[in-house]
Amino acid sequence: MGAMRVAGFGVAVLALACQKPVGDEARHTCAGCRWELLGVHAQADAQPTTTGKMLITLCPWRGRLYVGYGDYQENTGPIDVTAWDPATHDFVRYHASDTEAINNYRVIGDQLYAPATDRREHADYAVGEPWHDEHPVNVAHGYDMATFDGRDLWLVGSSEPGYQPTAWRSTDGGAHWTIAHQLPTNGRYYFAARYHDKLYLEAWSLAPHGPSEVFDGAGWSGGPELLPAGGHGFRPVEFAGRLVYATKQTFDVPHIALAGTANLLIAFDGTTAAVTFERPLLDFFATARELILLDTEGVVWRTTDLAQWTRLTDASALHPRSLALLDDVLYVGSRDARLYRLVGWP
Numbered sequence: 001m002g003a004m005r006v007a008g009f010g011v012a013v014l015a016l017a018c019q020k021p022v023g024d025e026a027r028h029t030c031a032g033c034r035w036e037l038l039g040v041h042a043q044a045d046a047q048p049t050t051t052g053k054m055l056i057t058l059c060p061w062r063g064r065l066y067v068g069y070g071d072y073q074e075n076t077g078p079i080d081v082t083a084w085d086p087a088t089h090d091f092v093r094y095h096a097s098d099t100e101a102i103n104n105y106r107v108i109g110d111q112l113y114a115p116a117t118d119r120r121e122h123a124d125y126a127v128g129e130p131w132h133d134e135h136p137v138n139v140a141h142g143y144d145m146a147t148f149d150g151r152d153l154w155l156v157g158s159s160e161p162g163y164q165p166t167a168w169r170s171t172d173g174g175a176h177w178t179i180a181h182q183l184p185t186n187g188r189y190y191f192a193a194r195y196h197d198k199l200y201l202e203a204w205s206l207a208p209h210g211p212s213e214v215f216d217g218a219g220w221s222g223g224p225e226l227l228p229a230g231g232h233g234f235r236p237v238e239f240a241g242r243l244v245y246a247t248k249q250t251f252d253v254p255h256i257a258l259a260g261t262a263n264l265l266i267a268f269d270g271t272t273a274a275v276t277f278e279r280p281l282l283d284f285f286a287t288a289r290e291l292i293l294l295d296t297e298g299v300v301w302r303t304t305d306l307a308q309w310t311r312l313t314d315a316s317a318l319h320p321r322s323l324a325l326l327d328d329v330l331y332v333g334s335r336d337a338r339l340y341r342l343v344g345w346p
Contacts, residue, residue, distance in 0.1 A: 038089070041055060041338070044069040047070070050335075052069065052071035057102075065331055070101025072141075078098050079096070094129075098120045098121055108147045115145055119141070136170075144157075148199070151173040155168045193243055193245065201215075204232035230261040232247075243267070244267050244268075246264070262280045279301075282295065282321055299313075315340075
């Protein structure tokens with residue numbers, strides 16, 4: 001596995017008098033911080049299954065924190081597009097999307113997209129603002145979206161019928177779509193990763209269908225193996241000059257092959273993909289300045305370079321599942337539909 005240096009490993013403190021070091025050091029430690037419960041997400045809390053109640057993903061956009069939830073194994077949709085609004089200190093409902101779950105949001109240009117993790121009838125993805133569903137291609141599962149220039153849109157997942165790994169493309173901002181790439185076997189594309197002006201895909205069906213498949217703007221070719229630790233890959237972002245992603249989705253799935261695969265953080269430099277943090281994770285979130293990671297023990301870590309990691313704080317008492325930064329505030333979404341923020345950091 002890749003090298004990792006860990007600093008600041010000590011006793012977790014959830015609620016003490018706030019001590020804020022001066023300068024960037026304040027972003028490294030959080031010994032005096034405390035967690036504040038903001039509220040319960042009503043729509044997730046009303047879900048009938050354990051997975052459905054989890055706040056699977058958090059996505060900051062236009063001053064609000066959008067929440068993903070749902071259980072597409074048990075078909076518990078439709079799913080509301082909702083966000084926590086710090087200005088009103090409340091959850092706001094914007095739209096009911098015709099999907100069984102929203103497990104991913106993608107900011108593309110001046111819009112926010114929510115691929116239909118498991119389409120019901122009339123949604124391949126939701127997009128706002130104003131929020132509405134689009135149904136141009138008839139996905140079976142939509143897992144990720146990407147772009148080269150804001151109008152060149154990509155939607156990946158699996159097609160129906162056949163459940164084939166499929167990448168759809170629109171070159172006019174979503175007005176028209178075509179199948180740009182498809183494999184003849186059963187499987188799924190869980191991620192669409194744009195990195196150094198190339199688009200990377202790798203299919204999965206109980207195991208990775210490696211190596212990757214790469215689109216350079218003109219055609220497709222074989223690429224490096226992107227899933228050296230197994231899994232299917234999930235939510236790639238660029239950070240510290242590399243492509244960073246998780247080995248799998250950050251919630252429980254029934255696939256035995258995935259249940260036995262540790263969810264690790266992978267970094268790809270254009271040639272080689274390798275594990276860059278050796279603790280299993282639940283979620284991670286990156287900005288231009290830092291990457292924050294939530295491990296499976298509920299500990300929150302921070303890095304600015306993927307080499308030196310600092311133990312920031314402990315969120316285990318919250319039953320955490322997701323995390324994100326909005327306007328320099330750290331938020332954690334729980335397994336039981338609750339949203340928290342960290343007070344006293346940085």
